[in-house]
Amino acid sequence: xxxxxxxxxxxxxxxxxxxxxxxxxxxxxxxxxxxxxxxxxxxxxxxxxxxxxxxxxxxxxxxxxxxxxxxxxxxxxxxxxxxxxxxxxxxxxxxxxxxxxxxxxxxxxxxxxxxxxxxxxxxxxxxxxxxxxxxxxxxxxxxxxxxxxxxxxxxxxxxxxxxxxxxxxxxxxxxxxxxxxxxxxxxxxxxxxxxxxxxxxxxxxxxxxxxxxxxxxxxxxxxxxxxxxxxxxxxxxxxxxxxxxxxxxxxxxxxxxxxxxxxxxxxxxxxxxxxxxxxxxxxxxxxxxxxxxxxxxxxxxxxxxxxxxxxxxxxxxxxxxxxxxxxxxxxxxxxxxxxxxxxxxxxxxxxxxxxxxxxxxxxxxxxxxxxxxxxxxxxxxxxxxxxxxxxxxxxxxxxxxxxxxxxxxxxxxxxxxxxxxxxxxxxxxxxxxxxxxxxxxxxxxxxxxxxxxxxxxxxxxxxxxxxxxxxxx
Amino acid sequence: xxxxxxxxxxxxxxxxxxxxxxxxxxxxxxxxxxxxxxxxxxxxxxxxxxxxxxxxxxxxxxxxxxxxxxxxxxxxxxxxxxxxxxxxxxxxxxxxxxxxxxxxxxxxxxxxxxxxxxxxxxxxxxxxxxxxxxxxxxxxxxxxxxxxxxxxxxxxxxxxxxxxxxxxxxxxxxxxxxxxxxxxxxxxxxxxxxxxxxxxxxxxxxxxxxxxxxxxxxxxxxxxxxxxxxxxxxxxxxxxxx
Numbered sequence: 001x002x003x004x005x006x007x008x009x010x011x012x013x014x015x016x017x018x019x020x021x022x023x024x025x026x027x028x029x030x031x032x033x034x035x036x037x038x039x040x041x042x043x044x045x046x047x048x049x050x051x052x053x054x055x056x057x058x059x060x061x062x063x064x065x066x067x068x069x070x071x072x073x074x075x076x077x078x079x080x081x082x083x084x085x086x087x088x089x090x091x092x093x094x095x096x097x098x099x100x101x102x103x104x105x106x107x108x109x110x111x112x113x114x115x116x117x118x119x120x121x122x123x124x125x126x127x128x129x130x131x132x133x134x135x136x137x138x139x140x141x142x143x144x145x146x147x148x149x150x151x152x153x154x155x156x157x158x159x160x161x162x163x164x165x166x167x168x169x170x171x172x173x174x175x176x177x178x179x180x181x182x183x184x185x186x187x188x189x190x191x192x193x194x195x196x197x198x199x200x201x202x203x204x205x206x207x208x209x210x211x212x213x214x215x216x217x218x219x220x221x222x223x224x225x226x227x228x229x230x231x232x233x234x235x236x237x238x239x240x241x242x243x244x245x246x247x248x249x250x251x252x253x254x255x256x257x258x259x260x261x262x263x264x265x266x267x268x269x270x271x272x273x274x275x276x277x278x279x280x281x282x283x284x285x286x287x288x289x290x291x292x293x294x295x296x297x298x299x300x301x302x303x304x305x306x307x308x309x310x311x312x313x314x315x316x317x318x319x320x321x322x323x324x325x326x327x328x329x330x331x332x333x334x335x336x337x338x339x340x341x342x343x344x345x346x347x348x349x350x351x352x353x354x355x356x357x358x359x360x361x362x363x364x365x366x367x368x369x370x371x372x373x374x375x376x377x378x379x380x381x382x383x384x385x386x387x388x389x390x391x392x393x394x395x396x397x398x399x400x401x402x403x404x405x406x407x408x409x410x411x412x413x414x415x416x417x418x419x420x421x422x423x424x425x426x427x428x429x430x431x432x433x434x435x436x437x438x439x440x441x442x443x444x445x446x447x448x449x450x451x452x453x454x455x456x457x458x459x460x461x462x463x464x465x466x467x468x469x470x471x472x473x
Numbered sequence: 474x475x476x477x478x479x480x481x482x483x484x485x486x487x488x489x490x491x492x493x494x495x496x497x498x499x500x501x502x503x504x505x506x507x508x509x510x511x512x513x514x515x516x517x518x519x520x521x522x523x524x525x526x527x528x529x530x531x532x533x534x535x536x537x538x539x540x541x542x543x544x545x546x547x548x549x550x551x552x553x554x555x556x557x558x559x560x561x562x563x564x565x566x567x568x569x570x571x572x573x574x575x576x577x578x579x580x581x582x583x584x585x586x587x588x589x590x591x592x593x594x595x596x597x598x599x600x601x602x603x604x605x606x607x608x609x610x611x612x613x614x615x616x617x618x619x620x621x622x623x624x625x626x627x628x629x630x631x632x633x634x635x636x637x638x639x640x641x642x643x644x645x646x647x648x649x650x651x652x653x654x655x656x657x658x659x660x661x662x663x664x665x666x667x668x669x670x671x672x673x674x675x676x677x678x679x680x681x682x683x684x685x686x687x688x689x690x691x692x693x694x695x696x697x698x699x700x701x702x703x704x705x706x707x708x709x710x711x712x713x714x715x
Contacts, residue, residue, distance in 0.1 A: 228586050236572050239579070240575065309569055313545065313547070315589075381492065382493060467549045470542060470548045471484060
């Protein structure tokens with residue numbers, strides 16, 4: 001005798017298996033991105049050189065490790081216009097734990113003045129974050145044939161050259177990795193998630209069997225009951241958008257293409273050289289941001305615009321803003337087609353990372369729904385919101401790197417940029433389409449987190465105020 | 474079928490209706506944000522049996538429409554409860570729930586969905602709705618080309634195709650030409666005969682006398698008189714002639 005029906009067990013097994021499949025798929029696509037993030041620190045400025053590193057002379061740069069592991073170093077050497085010969089040893093120290101790593105020997109004759117000289121670091125422990133360290137150079141070249149290294153006086157840190165002290169930093173690039181410790185437990189976390197899922201399903205089935213209420217069953221009931229209405233409202237908005245226009249749905253293709261074309265002509269000379277695949281960089285930004293600003297502006301007038309219905313028929317009121325956003329989303333998804341076509345033309349290869357876009361789009365959709373719900377509720381009481389939104393969305397647009405590279409934002413304000421959810425949503429898509437790799441784990445977390453926060457705030461504001469709507473519209 | 478227990482509705486209205494943020498802040502800073510308590514319904518209690526047709530009369534602003542809104546669940550009363558058994562279908566005012574750009578056919582589905590009908594039900598009843606509305610080939614046309622009479626016919630046909638348990642009618646029976654008026658009245662009678670409970674707000678005493686079993690007379694946000702149609706209507710007429 002079984003307690004639950006066999007149909008339920010079948011459903012359970014299918015769900016758990018597909019959960020694992022998704023997890024495996026994600027693991028496979030994201031690959032190294034899941035385990036670590038690559039960080040690059042650069043000191044490019046040159047104010048002078050530290051002096052000749054001939055036989056017997058040493059130079060030591062003190063530094064603070066900002067990440068877990070160093071994978072490569074690059075320096076700018078100078079040759080005083082002479083032919084170089086001999087060797088140079090480079091030794092990394094971890095001073096906090098007093099560990100010295102095997103030295104790396106460089107053939108000095110390979111050095112070209114002014115070029116970055118790249119040195120791979122073969123193996124290093126991955127626990128450097130926050131520790132003090134140093135890079136030591138020991139010269140083995142005859143005087144007159146030894147190289148020197150450029151440095152910047154205003155850089156942070158201290159350089160010791162043959163017991164002489166220089167304040168500043170060497171011209172160098174440190175490429176390192178920041179490891180996600182949690183990723184080591186990936187499969188344990190997934191298994192934990194799967195068992196939570198299973199427990200949840202059992203609980204819901206138990207409630208269903210005993211006629212008890214719970215939030216998910218309630219949601220299922222609402223969905224069953226209002227599915228047809230939601231479908232009708234979404235298709236209404238979608239159908240009427242381009243009604244009476246000759247080209248109809250083609251505008252969903254043309255609109256972002258034409259906007260981007262104008263922007264491309266205006267900005268291409270300004271920023272082109274700084275950005276890889278500028279057309280796609282631009283188009284992705286335009287389409288994603290366009291969806292955001294349009295869906296929110298549609299959604300925020302949904303309650304006021306449907307006042308004649310809201311005062312007459314009982315329909316859960318959240319349906320109005322949600323369907324407005326969903327109708328915009330249909331449009332948005334159509335406009336991804338020309339985006340992808342242009343991407344293929346500009347040399348992006350089809351790849352599996354594109355599947356991750358589904359995650360990005362879902363998060364963006366939830367983010368928009370949350371915002372639309374909050375604003376549509378506020379708009380009932382203060383009609384200024386709809387005019388205010390025009391201004392806010394414009395500020396938001398200029399604040400997001402849509403047509404300019406993020407590097408033009410001063411370092412001091414860069415951290416504010418990182419708080420802008422739209423920056424992450426757009427960046428997520430760009431990484432998938434242009435680079436063809438999975439974005440970093442922190443981007444995933446931020447996208448999901450922003451969506452959850454927005455949705456929660458939207459629901460709370462909406463729920464608190466919805467009973468008063470009928471009085472104010 | 475429907476019972477209304479001690480329903481009271483208070484609005485907390487600001488002196489002037491403020492709907493801009495600037496006005497609100499200015500008034501708030503000036504300390505002029507005075508709230509007036511406005512009682513729109515005061516302790517209303519009555520119940521309706523299955524199949525009854527209840528007329529609601531009263532002067533403008535007596536609270537008739539608010540009462541209907543509370544019954545249909547659009548407004549939450551300040552205190553008291555409304556218990557309903559069965560689905561409520563409101564007859565919408567002209568054009569509400571329609572989209573002018575869509576065809577009559579698409580509007581049947583849209584409006585039907587808003588009224589809570591299922592897709593399957595609408596598929597089955599589609600022909601019946603079109604036939605009753607007498608729109609014929611116009612059904613494929615965008616309804617922005619419809620006359621107001623045609624729109625009303627369509628709205629009435631959609632609202633009454635279902636046999637709702639409770640039908641709420643707010644002053645819209647006088648739609649269309651004479652022929653359609655007769656037809657719609659006949660359909661209303663048919664519904665009532667079939668056990669539909671109707672709540673009917675009208676200023677036309679003739680209609681009330683003709684259709685209702687019982688009448689609730691709201692005066693000053695309270696029930697002034699409630700009872701058998703003819704006597705309440707007579708009293709109402711007398712009240713106004715004095």
